[in-house]
Amino acid sequence: MTETKTTSAPAEATLAGRTALITGGASGIGLACAKKLSAQGATVTVADLNAQLANEVAQSLGGKAWAVDLSDTKALEELSLDTDILINNAGVQRVAPIHEFDPEAWRLIHRLMLESPFLLIRAVLPGMYQRGYGRIINLSSVHGLRASPFKSAYVSAKHGLEGLSKVTALEGAEHGVTSNCVNPGYVRTALVEKQIADQAKLHGIAPAEVVEKIMLTEAAVKRLVEPEEVASLVAWLAQDEAGMVTGASYTMDGGWSAR
Ligand SMILES: NC(=O)c1ccc[n+]([C@@H]2O[C@H](COP(=O)([O-])OP(=O)(O)OC[C@H]3O[C@@H](n4cnc5c(N)ncnc54)[C@H](O)[C@@H]3O)[C@@H](O)[C@H]2O)c1
Numbered sequence: 101m102t103e104t105k106t107t108s109a110p111a112e113a114t115l116a117g118r119t120a121l122i123t124g125g126a127s128g129i130g131l132a133c134a135k136k137l138s139a140q141g142a143t144v145t146v147a148d149l150n151a152q153l154a155n156e157v158a159q160s161l162g163g164k165a166w167a168v169d170l171s172d173t174k175a176l177e178e179l180s181l182d183t184d185i186l187i188n189n190a191g192v193q194r195v196a197p198i199h200e201f202d203p204e205a206w207r208l209i210h211r212l213m214l215e216s217p218f219l220l221i222r223a224v225l226p227g228m229y230q231r232g233y234g235r236i237i238n239l240s241s242v243h244g245l246r247a248s249p250f251k252s253a254y255v256s257a258k259h260g261l262e263g264l265s266k267v268t269a270l271e272g273a274e275h276g277v278t279s280n281c282v283n284p285g286y287v288r289t290a291l292v293e294k295q296i297a298d299q300a301k302l303h304g305i306a307p308a309e310v311v312e313k314i315m316l317t318e319a320a321v322k323r324l325v326e327p328e329e330v331a332s333l334v335a336w337l338a339q340d341e342a343g344m345v346t347g348a349s350y351t352m353d354g355g356w357s358a359r
Contacts, residue, residue, distance in 0.1 A: 114339075115335070115339070118142045119142065119144075120144045121181065122145070122147065126153035129284070129327045129331065130146075130189040131327070133187055133331045134146055134157055136331040138163060145163055145183065146161075146165050147190070148165075149170070149190070170220075171211045171216065172211075173211045182224075183224055185234070185235040185236075186224045186235070191209075193209075193254055193294065193295050194206075194253055195250045195251060197249070198252045201253065209257050214264065221236055224236075225272065228272070234272060234276065235337065235338045236277065237282060237338065238261050238262075238281045240258050240261050240262055240265070240283050241258045241284060242351060242357055244261060244262045245259075245351070250302065262349060265279045265347070266279070273346060278345060279346060280337050280349070281350070282333055283350060283351040285352070287325040288324040288326055296310045296311060318359060321354030325352055329352060333350055337350070
């Protein structure tokens, strides 16, 4: 007897009716996420230090802008935020050996990339719990799972973010809230352009050599990730159909962490 298989078309990706708050949404990966989520019907709020860019992006997407310094964590303690999707993305990089690392630069990275995600998650969860739905997506990095020299602040903040994301997943599960990390290798953004220049200075080599000999040595696929590629994974995690995906870390590192 032949078995008849019924294949149903996958549900169309849609975020219609959803609201999304994207930190660092004015450029790079955050901007690509804002565009992608908006294209799928979400109303986006672009939270960024760069007020002018945040306004321009928000205006172009019919969303809202929130000009904010997310490293000023004291100011975030009393916040209450209403959003269905939170994308913790804002970040910076500082590169120096530990024995020369400026303590204030180290603290800035931890405030912006670990403490502020904690405070924003804290601010959005009550509303998500009330609605029985929420998506927290944390822009971690391959450096949330692996270390590189000279990046003590960044690597430790991202490793901390991994832990925060998992705890959020465990606490949020019974309320319909998922929390996941996305872990790209080097992505073609302003943050990486600056790192290329910094590393070139540190090692006394040409910028092109930094990409070839330092950044892409571990990756099997020898190219930078595009911001739009990261945004497509983020958008998938935001969908209803990703409801069973939580406490996970999704690498997009060209095979770096397969080693
Ligand atoms: N580019 C990469 O290779 C790469 C790889 C892995 C992970 N990431 C992570 O992705 C995220 C985004 O990186 P990107 O490459 O798009 O960077 P980017 O520099 O292009 O964008 C970062 C955005 O964050 C904003 N920002 C910086 N400090 C802020 C502050 N104090 N308050 C509010 N906003 C602030 C900036 O204004 C900017 O719009 C970061 O968390 C980064 O660690 C990047």
